[in-house]
Amino acid sequence: MYCNFMSRSGTSSVLAAVLLLAAATAGADSGWYRQDAAIMGTAIHVEVYHEDAALAQRAIAVVLDEMHHIDRVMSPFRPDSELSRVNREATLGPVPVSPELARLIERALQVSELTAGAFDITFASIGYLYDYRDGKRPDAQTVQQALPAIDFRHVHVDQAAATVAFASRGVRIDLGGIAKGYAVEQSALLLRGMGIRHAMISAGGDTRVIGDRHGRPWLVGIRHPRDEHGILTRLPVQDEAVSTSGDYERFFDEDGVRYHHIIDPATGDSARSALSVTILGPDTTMTDALSTSLFVLGPERGIALIDRLPEYEAVMVDARGGLHYSSGLAPHQP
Ligand code: AMP
Ligand code: MG
Numbered sequence: 001m002y003c004n005f006m007s008r009s010g011t012s013s014v015l016a017a018v019l020l021l022a023a024a025t026a027g028a029d030s031g032w033y034r035q036d037a038a039i040m041g042t043a044i045h046v047e048v049y050h051e052d053a054a055l056a057q058r059a060i061a062v063v064l065d066e067m068h069h070i071d072r073v074m075s076p077f078r079p080d081s082e083l084s085r086v087n088r089e090a091t092l093g094p095v096p097v098s099p100e101l102a103r104l105i106e107r108a109l110q111v112s113e114l115t116a117g118a119f120d121i122t123f124a125s126i127g128y129l130y131d132y133r134d135g136k137r138p139d140a141q142t143v144q145q146a147l148p149a150i151d152f153r154h155v156h157v158d159q160a161a162a163t164v165a166f167a168s169r170g171v172r173i174d175l176g177g178i179a180k181g182y183a184v185e186q187s188a189l190l191l192r193g194m195g196i197r198h199a200m201i202s203a204g205g206d207t208r209v210i211g212d213r214h215g216r217p218w219l220v221g222i223r224h225p226r227d228e229h230g231i232l233t234r235l236p237v238q239d240e241a242v243s244t245s246g247d248y249e250r251f252f253d254e255d256g257v258r259y260h261h262i263i264d265p266a267t268g269d270s271a272r273s274a275l276s277v278t279i280l281g282p283d284t285t286m287t288d289a290l291s292t293s294l295f296v297l298g299p300e301r302g303i304a305l306i307d308r309l310p311e312y313e314a315v316m317v318d319a320r321g322g323l324h325y326s327s328g329l330a331p332h333q334p
Helices: 005-009 053-074 082-089 099-114 121-127 140-149 179-193 284-306 327-332
Strands: 002-004 019-021 032-039 042-049 155-158 163-166 198-203 206-210 218-224 227-237 240-246 251-254 257-260 274-281 313-318 322-325
Touching (some): 032 053, 042 053, 053 082, 053 099, 053 179, 053 198, 082 099, 099 121, 099 155, 099 163, 121 140, 179 198, 179 206, 179 240, 179 284, 206 284, 218 240, 218 274, 227 240, 227 313, 240 284, 274 284, 284 322, 313 327, 322 327
Antiparallel strands (some): 002 322, 032 042, 042 198, 198 206, 206 240, 218 227, 240 274, 251 257, 274 313, 313 322
């Protein structure tokens, strides 16, 4: 279940596992339509197959509209998003939200229960103090003072009334660890509803493939976390969701320490027991939330969790570059 590729490749350089979709391009390409976009602060890529060109292009437009919709509701960077309103007002009492936002927050809270708090949308109570572009981070005292606000139990969702309230002061939430996967999953539902049987949708590190490609599985390459061009392993997938979390996506290095966007809710500091995590499974909302969760849990607790979820598999690169696979992926080990 474990092999250290750093020693095999003879390089001690850092590794960064992003997910690459190395689509097999052999064969005719007719009937396939593609589009790239930048939405939700990330790179969106959509590929759709249909014999009816107008339908395929409409399908791509529907996906991009859905992503814009989710961004308008859930972006922490838009003052007029529902999420921003919740963060301003929910310490004062229940804030009315759309049933959709209430449901996604509820799902995030369920993942918190499942992961013993490794996944926690209240990480944002401290997370907002980091600025990875400007290399800014809170000092230790500020982190200690704000740490009690990180606790998913402070978030109360009333599904029937569609309201969200925070039970403590200083609490903020951010859906950055789950919303892109949710957007991809919703988009896949819409495509299926339009009769699309072959497609790929990706938003940053979260991807879903529908069907196969030219009669063959899609090939998902898992990238070396510190070498953009190095591929650790390739996995054939079909009708599958794949999410990758890595410490190379948003970060700065200071005195040899990497500060990056995945926060350990127990410490308020960046999680450092992994470099990247890839999760495969049936639901992109879950693969997204689980990839962030496993990054925080680290190899032992993380792989043990995935091995309890029969539909989900994981590949993790630990802090020293060692590879860990969940038991269902053992046959794919390079
Ligand atoms: P991903 O790339 O899916 O792992 O998502 C990373 C994003 O998840 C970060 O940019 C934050 O918005 C959010 N995040 C960071 N730490 C946590 C955490 N412990 N639980 C839930 N979300 C988190
Ligand atoms: Mg995630």
